[in-house]
Amino acid sequence: MRVLIVPELYRPDELTANGTVNDAVVWVEQWLDIDPRLHVYWLLPSPRDANYDPGYVLADRERVTLVEAEPFMHGAEHEGIFTESGYSKEQLYALKEAIYDRFGYVDIVVDQLRRGRADLTKWLLALDGHPADAVEPFSVITNVHDLQLPFKYASTGWRNRVQRQTEIAEAVLGDGMWFKASVDADGMREYGREFLDEGVLDAALDDAVQTWSPIDFDHFEESYSERPEWFHVAGSVWEKKQTGLIMDIAERLHEEFGIRTLMTSMGHIPDEYAELPWVEAHSEASRQTFEDALRRGDLTVSATEYETLARTWFEQAASGQVLVVRAEPWVFDCIPGDYRLAGGIGELADLAVWAVEHWDEAVEENRRMLAYVRTVRDPEQSGKKTYDDMARRVEGRLDDRWPSDHDAAVEDALTEFEGEVSLSELAVRAGGDVPITDRESYSIGQLVSLLRTLGYEDAGNSGTPVFREKRHDT
DSSP states (O other): OEEEEEOOOSSTTOGGGOHHHHHHHHHHHHHHHHOTTOEEEEEEOOHHHHTOOGGGGTTTSTTEEEEEOOOTTTTOTTGGGGTTSOOOHHHHHHHHHHTGGGTOOOSEEEEOOSSOHHHHHHHHHHHHTOOTTSOOSOEEEEEEOSOOOGGGOTTOTTOOHHHHHHHHHHHHTSSEEEESOHHHHHHHHHHHTTTSOHHHHHHHHHTOEEOOOOOOGGGSOOOOOSSOOEEEEESOOOGGGTHHHHHHHHHHHHHHHOOEEEEEOSSOOOHHHHTSTTEEEETTOOHHHHHHHHHHOOEEEEOOSOOSSOSHHHHHHHTTOEEEEEOOGGGGGTSOTTOTTEEOGGGHHHHHHHHHHTHHHHHHHHHHHHHHHHHHTOHHHHHHHHHHHHHHHHHHHHHHOOOOTTHHHHHHHHTTSSSEEEHHHHHHHHHTTSOGGGSTTOOHHHHHHHHHHTTEEEOOOSSSOEEEEOOTTO
């Protein structure tokens, strides 16, 4: 199976700061373990433009290919509002060069962009040589992240009813959907009923997969201090995160208990916070700086209005930082409903003080919450659910395949190879003077599906795919 992943980079200059990418990295790691013949293609900006090492997305492995291209509106003044808006010419041609010019193909596209899905589908079908009356060679799964629901509009004026409705319609009309958070699935059902046929909407949602947002908790050491000394404020200083309120809490903790504040952000930390005498601030912090702060911090507070299953606060909690959290629908997707340290926005300061004054109890409550979170955001469970969904779609298309007049030539050509064959060599041998896939009404997808029905499987190698006779002991 070959999978193309297209994540949204809502932080286009800092790939590792995107939870969308971190989710997908966990999936890829799990998929490679589940299936030793799976190959993954990433469509991402270059490491130079997005400040990452290819190894971060596992592209230093044989079965992972990094397809680098500048995304739509790259480098433009308002780049940030177009990170989910569709595909650039550079991206489309990069896919052609990296996959189809090498006689490759894709079985599954995991697409997180809200716009451009129809254009991507059209392009890949054209590159495949897909005949209009044949079974489609791939499925496009809409990876729903941060559905544009009304309570999320806050300071983003370009999100409105039209944006929400077009996003929902394009997602529902796709081949499948994955939801990171149940609040988005519930919101799609509620707001989709305003304008979509309920039968179509319900069928799509009933077929959808709840992926959650997997976190590899083994990466973090849950170690608590005997008493709290550092309040850790991490992440972006965005309006929805109520940084002013958080810093008021930080000041109260300093005045009442002498607790200092440690701030880390991949963005800029305003001077009004960074220059406070009881604050140690790290603007444009590296991942290493953040991980050092995870080990140093003792307590953190989330006052955000909304998130789509946040990651940072739970990485903090998993590192031994007691988490006080604003009680909003998004957070109860993954924490117990009776979590003692969850409260309304006006209660957060008092809850933080209570945690300091009752430290041992707060630590035990944080441990209980994390035990629950581990079951919800388990990497193996998320990896298996997503892999199984992809695999059933590939198998289902084989069941729907019907013979072609060109199949016999391919089967004759196969007798000239022993055990394995590359797609390009087979196509040339079967076609005689030109690859058989250059002939009318015979595509790469049809060639691949025939090989699979004949008992061959993709080796998962990079470059031109190689197919091998399936061993019965695998």
